[in-house]
Amino acid sequence: MRPNSIRFTLVILAFIVSIPFEAFAQTDIYIRGSGKLFPIALPQLCLQQGESQAVKEIPQIIARDLDLSGYFEVVSPDAYIETPGKCGGPESVVYTDWTVIGVEGLVRGTVIANGGNLTVQLYLYDVQKRSMVLGKEYSGDASQIKKISHRFANEILKFFTGEYGPFGTQISFSSRVGRFKELFVMDIDGSEIRQLTNDRGLAISSSWAPDGIHLVYTSYRNRVPDLFRMNINSRSVTQLTRGEPLELGAKYKRSEPASELLLASITTGRDSDIVLLNMSGAVVQRITPSNGAIDVSPEWSPDNSRIAFCSNRGGGPQIYTMAADGSNVKRISFVTSNYCTSPSWSPKGDKIAFVCRADAGFQIFVANADGSNALQLTSSGSNEDPDWSPDGRYLVFATTQGRAGSFVLAMMRSDGTSMKQLTSSRGGDSEPSWGPWEQ
Amino acid sequence: MRIRKIMVVLVVAALASGCACRTKKVGPGDSNIGIAEEGKELKDINFAFDSYQLDSVARSLLQKNAEWLKANPSRRVQVEGHADERGTNEYNMVLGANRARSAQDYLRSLGIESGRMSTVSYGEELPLDPRHNEEAWAKNRRAHFNVN
Structure with a gap:
């Protein structure tokens, strides 16, 4: 289809x-x-x-x-x-x-x-x-x-x-195939699971282009991690970067189909920074300073004016936002935890979901974009990598709830209610990315 | 045990032949990542949670590893950085990269030439111990040394 x-x-x-x-x-x-x-x-x-x-x-x-x-x-x-x-x-x-x-x-x-x-x-x-x-x-x-x-x-x-639903959209994710991790895509009801890569390594950290047809992701298909782009219909793959550094978390600008720039984190030495890459993999702008800290998992705000990211610049990893040029940095995770990662900015721009270590595991929180009114949405097992549905009503995430340690994908309303399991583990599903509405 | 040995040999052979070549056909049976195993010639070192600092145990193991590398000057080493499963995959991938780099930098400070060493991070994706408990996590937060 x-x-x-x-x-x-x-x-x-x-x-x-x-x-x-x-x-x-x-x-x-x-x-x-x-x-x-x-x-x-x-x-x-x-x-x-x-x-x-x-x-x-x-x-x-x-x-x-x-x-x-x-x-x-x-x-x-x-x-x-x-x-x-x-x-x-x-x-x-x-x-x-x-x-x-x-x-x-x-x-x-x-x-x-x-x-x-x-x-x-x-x-x-x-x-x-x-x-x-x-x-x-x-x-x-x-x-x-x-x-x-x-x-x-x-x-x-x-x-x-009063609002159109997310049905008919797709979710990409990584899943175990033997000891490898390959990229998959499925309908949001968990049906029509299709394996996209056969890279026999690690194919991870996928995210969607606004066209709903292309994914960018990191793969070890050449033994070292590089950034790739795939047309999920034709399965044609373009290699965007080669060799050092390690590129992760690449993101197209939201709702800008013509944009040929990717936000990503690159790790060189022990320094990990947020940068803009062009489609040839060249760094066109460094957004965070080379300060020896881990800056990772960048996410655009819906109007592309700000960026949320995870950084350990203050000690343990926490969630920050900054203007698109790197100025005006603000910490926004203020829950009682020394470890917060994986920010995801809601499509309406008002909320940011993230993960913090809490309750003997990792739990999903949603706060206002300035960090106020943080609510803990999950409290059992471990719950990681939240991503918003295009209508902003739901979060997809990886969870061990009731799974004895292995991760499956689930969705819930963004107030933490109505959790529904979407996959039955193939041995570890991770890093779901919710695709856009059909163009 | 025998199958495992053969696999190790195959993987080491694949790594040795594949390093310089970046346009390789992927066929059935090929693997593009290492295997989770304990070091033989060179000992693994371990790290505290969310840390890439070398403690005194790690330093003394690295000193022994450096001695072996000096005694075997024709051998090259790839330092793998790993994390336990806790925390999210992307952050752990960078944490693994930093662990590998910490170990590599210390080996360099002990006189091992940069040209003999490379690093790769596998984050939390290749646990040595697949269990979900403190003992397993402690083993999985490691730098591993592939000699070839």
């Missing part, structure tokens, strides 16, 4: 039809913050014509997304009274069939299969108000079932919370 995703996206966009039900404008924001989960049902869709597994797959994929979102309780299909796949428009909904099992939201729809092509209509009903509140029609082929499902899940999230 990935190789031609741009074309598919365009096809879907071209076919999204505004149907009359769009007139049901959103009036209420139903869900704020955490609290009671909203009970929702997603019965099998009506097959109006042809043959397609989409009638079963679409509600299942949307249900998984809504469960991951942390806002919904998906009521089990075993409880449904309505016959699976029942056809008919809004007039055919027997609301008491749903209120009696405690359902407040209902997703129904129809699939028309015509040869390889599908036309999918999806509707969201407010069961208590006995009305349809959202309707969308999508066209595509069978390979686009997931994409259609994620899009409607995002529409549902937008309807209930």
Whole structure:
């Protein structure tokens, strides 16, 4: 599905039809913050014509997304009274069939299969108000079932919370393959895991270009660590640096597709600094001074005006921010810990997530960008490498919670609630990076 | 044990042949990183948590390592820096680099020529002891010396 995703996206966009039900404008924001989960049902869709597994797959994929979102309780299909796949428009909904099992939201729809092509209509009903509140029609082929499902899940999230969801985006990460670490990418629901490298060494520290197609990462494929860029669709790889120094944590500027500069840390001797590199791997600007301290893990603010990073200049590692030219350095981690690393700046710019040693492990904290109001989000096992979803609502991270020491990937709401495990360990998953929305 | 020995020989051979060559085809069976093992000719040295300072034990081991290198002037050494699994991977990668560099700098101060030494960091990625406890972590915070 990935190789031609741009074309598919365009096809879907071209076919999204505004149907009359769009007139049901959103009036209420139903869900704020955490609290009671909203009970929702997603019965099998009506097959109006042809043959397609989409009638079963679409509600299942949307249900998984809504469960991951942390806002919904998906009521089990075993409880449904309505016959699976029942056809008919809004007039055919027997609301008491749903209120009696405690359902407040209902997703129904129809699939028309015509040869390889599908036309999918999806509707969201407010069961208590006995009305349809959202309707969308999508066209595509069978390979686009997931994409259609994620899009409607995002529409549902937008309807209930006022903001589009992150479904359909991807997460890159490193994982053990034997004693090597290779680069992988997956859909955010943990499906479609694909191995990107076969470098038989360490392929680590990946992050996304704003185009959602390129990754930059550090690999030992030539025995020593160098910086590489990969097109994840064609798998073509470009080597950006050669030999000394050690480059880590390279980051494209955020939301600037044309930028040909990378923020990174480079280690020469015992000095590790934050620099700007061009795509030939040459240092075009040194941002932190060569002071013998470890300056590592740089992160742009969303407007590229400031940089968060980890430094041990004050003794143990702590989180700092500075202007993009290196001036105006401020420490922002003030939790009771002598060891804080891995800053990640939220897409809205207001928060920074980071990791500190606490509670017999490493725990994730979120603070305002000036360091105020730091909240500890995790408290058991070890939890590392947080990264924000593009909508700023979720964090993906590596965790040992319940895993006896080996790391898997999980996501949670950025208030620390609704943790969901995404991978089941392949022997150690680390350094997740959450990709951007599709372009 | 025999398989392990053969692997060691293969890896050492691969390192010896591969160092200068930076455009190498990767085929099945090749490895681009070291293996986690204790030093044979040269002893590993250990570090405190989040530290790349050499303590007195590390210095005396490095003095012995320097004597061996002086007695074997044709041999080269690659110093590997390692970290325990605690803390995040990127920071630990730099910590490992600093540990390797600390050991290399001390060997140089003892008269070992820079041209015979190189460094590489594997951060927390190649633990000598895969367990998740204090004893394992203490072993894994190390500089290891590959002689070739």
